[in-house]
Amino acid sequence: MAEQDPQHRRRVVVLFSLPFQGHLNPMLKLASLLAARGLGVTVLHTDFNAPDPARHPVGLAFAPIHETLPGEATSPDSHILTKLLVLNAACDAPFRNTLASLLRDHHRDDDGGDVACAVVDGQCFAAMRAAGELGVPVLALRTDSAASFRNMLAIPRLRDAGYIPIKGKQLGTDMSLRHLQMFVPAEEKLDLPVPGHDPLRVRDLIRVDGCDDDEHCSFVTSVADTIRSAVSGIVINTFDAVEASELAKLQNELSLPAFAVGPLHLLKFQTPPVEQSLHEPDRGCLPWLDGHAPRSVLYVSLGSLACVDRVVFDEMAWGLAGSGVPFLWVVRPGLVITGAGDDDEAPPPLPEGFEEETRGRGRVVKWAPQREVLAHAAIGAFWTHCGWNSTLESVCEGVPMLVQPCFADQMVTARYVTHEWGVGMEVGEVIERGRVAEAVVKVMVGEDGALMRERARHLKMEASAATSSAMDGLVRYILSL
Missing domain, CATH: 3.40.50.2000 (Glycogen Phosphorylase B;)
Known part of the structure; x- marks a missing residue:
C-alpha cells in the first residue's frame, strides 16, 4: 500500500x-x-x-x-x-x-x-x-x-453489419442483396459467430x-x-x-x-466498506446451511434488478422441486413482472403446493448475504443471472454456475462462463421444469458438474493471487x- x-x-x-x-x-x-x-x-x-x-x-x-x-x-x-x-x-x-x-x-x-x-x-x-x-x-x-x-462498444458496427436486426425498418426497392441480409429474421441468425468476439454468437x-x-x-x-x-x-x-x-x-x-x-471485494481495506443492499439480508439462512453436507445445496439468485414473468418463475420453482436437490432461493420483491402495480415490498407468491413439496430441503428468503453464502461449504453451485458482481463472487469462491442471463451484459458473461472459462452450464434457452430439474442435477452431482467445480477451484486460486x-x-x- x-x-x-x-x-x-x-x-x-x-x-x-x-x-x-x-x-x-x-x-x-x-x-x-x-x-x-x-x-x-x-x-x-x-x-x-x-x-x-x-x-x-x-x-x-x-x-x-x-x-x-x-x-x-x-x-x-x-x-x-x-x-x-x-x-x-x-x-x-x-x-x-x-x-x-x-x-x-x-x-x-x-x-x-x-x-x-x-x-x-x-x-x-x-x-x-x-x-x-x-x-x-x-x-x-x-x-x-x-x-x-x-461488445457494447461494437454494437453500432455490428448493427450496420447486419448482426443485430433493425425492427420496423421499411425495405426500399433499391436496396442491394447485401443490405437485405440485415433483415433476415433474427431466429435464423442466432447461432452465427460474431467476428472479433469469439466465443460469442449473435444470441x-x-x-x-x-x-x-x-x-x-x-x-x-x-x-x-x-x-x-x-x-x-x-x-x-x-x-x-x-x-x-x-x-x-x-x-x-x-x-x-x-x-x-x-476483484474489488477481495482487496484489503483498512476499514472494510459496508455492502450497499436494497433489501435486508436474511442471515438465518447461514445456520440453516450449517446443517447441510458440503457442496450439497444449490444457491439461486437472479440479483437485485433482473425480472422474470410468472410462467418462468413457476417453471423455476417446479424444476427445483423436481430435482430433489436442497436449495436456498432468493425470491425478492419485484422478481416477477406483473405490470399490475402490486405491492413492490412483498415478494411474489410461490406456486400453490410448492412449499409442501420441498419442505425440509428448500429455504426461500427475501434476500441473502450472498458473499457469505457463496463462501459456505454447503454450497455446491450457484444458479445466477450472470450479473458481473455475482459472477466474480462465484469465481472467487470456486463455485460453478448454472446460468440464466436476463438482459444486457449478462448474455455476454454467461457465454464466457460456459464456453471460455468452462465453469458453468446453461439452465436452457427455454425455462421448462423438466429441463431445469435435469440441469440442476447435472451441475450438482453429475460428472460435468465435477469438472466445472475443478476449473472453478483453479480460477479461485488465480483470483486469490490477484x-x-x-x-x-x-x-x-x-x-x-
Whole structure:
C-alpha cells in the first residue's frame, strides 16, 4: 500500500455511481481503496438509493446531488434501458451543478486540495460529459466485464453489419442483396459467430428484450462517443487471469489506459466498506446451511434488478422441486413482472403446493448475504443471472454456475462462463421444469458438474493471487492528471 503523505492528501477524487446495488458497491469499494491510499475522496450520489455515510469509512465525504426522478427511473415495470436513459437525463444538471459547486469550494479553500479527477459510472454518459466540460479529467468505472464492454462498444458496427436486426425498418426497392441480409429474421441468425468476439454468437450479444432497437443503439452510441471524447482512462472490476486478452484488445481499440483493479471485494481495506443492499439480508439462512453436507445445496439468485414473468418463475420453482436437490432461493420483491402495480415490498407468491413439496430441503428468503453464502461449504453451485458482481463472487469462491442471463451484459458473461472459462452450464434457452430439474442435477452431482467445480477451484486460486498492483498504478495515474 502506498504511503500517505501530505502531497497525496491534497489531491481529491470525486466519484459518482448509478443508484443500483450492482453499481454502488464496486464504486464504494473503489472509494474506500483510494482513501486508504491517501487521496481525498468525495462521493456524489443521488437521493434515490442514497448510501448512508455512517456505514462507510470516516475518510469518505458524501454529497447528494438532489435530483428529481420521474417514475420510470424507479418503477420495477420499467426495463433497464428506460431506467438508464431517464437517470442520465434527470441527473445531468444536478450533477453538473453539484460538481461545479465542489470545484469552487476547493478553489477557495487553500487547504482543501485540488480535484484530480472524477470517477464516473461508465453508463452515466451525461455525468461524464458534464465533468469533462467543467475541465475535470474523467475516469469511467465499468461494473461489467472487459468482454461485455468491448461488445457494447461494437454494437453500432455490428448493427450496420447486419448482426443485430433493425425492427420496423421499411425495405426500399433499391436496396442491394447485401443490405437485405440485415433483415433476415433474427431466429435464423442466432447461432452465427460474431467476428472479433469469439466465443460469442449473435444470441449472446447485449440486448434488452422489449425495448426499441433504435433507442438501444442510441444509448450505446452516447456511451461510446462519450468514452472516446471525454474520458482519460477506464477502471474495470476484473483481473488478468480471466480477461487479459480482452483487456489488451480494449486498450488497443480505445487508445486509453485500462486498469483492471479487481476483484474489488477481495482487496484489503483498512476499514472494510459496508455492502450497499436494497433489501435486508436474511442471515438465518447461514445456520440453516450449517446443517447441510458440503457442496450439497444449490444457491439461486437472479440479483437485485433482473425480472422474470410468472410462467418462468413457476417453471423455476417446479424444476427445483423436481430435482430433489436442497436449495436456498432468493425470491425478492419485484422478481416477477406483473405490470399490475402490486405491492413492490412483498415478494411474489410461490406456486400453490410448492412449499409442501420441498419442505425440509428448500429455504426461500427475501434476500441473502450472498458473499457469505457463496463462501459456505454447503454450497455446491450457484444458479445466477450472470450479473458481473455475482459472477466474480462465484469465481472467487470456486463455485460453478448454472446460468440464466436476463438482459444486457449478462448474455455476454454467461457465454464466457460456459464456453471460455468452462465453469458453468446453461439452465436452457427455454425455462421448462423438466429441463431445469435435469440441469440442476447435472451441475450438482453429475460428472460435468465435477469438472466445472475443478476449473472453478483453479480460477479461485488465480483470483486469490490477484494483487493490488493495478490499484497502485491507478493511484499513480490519478496523481499525474
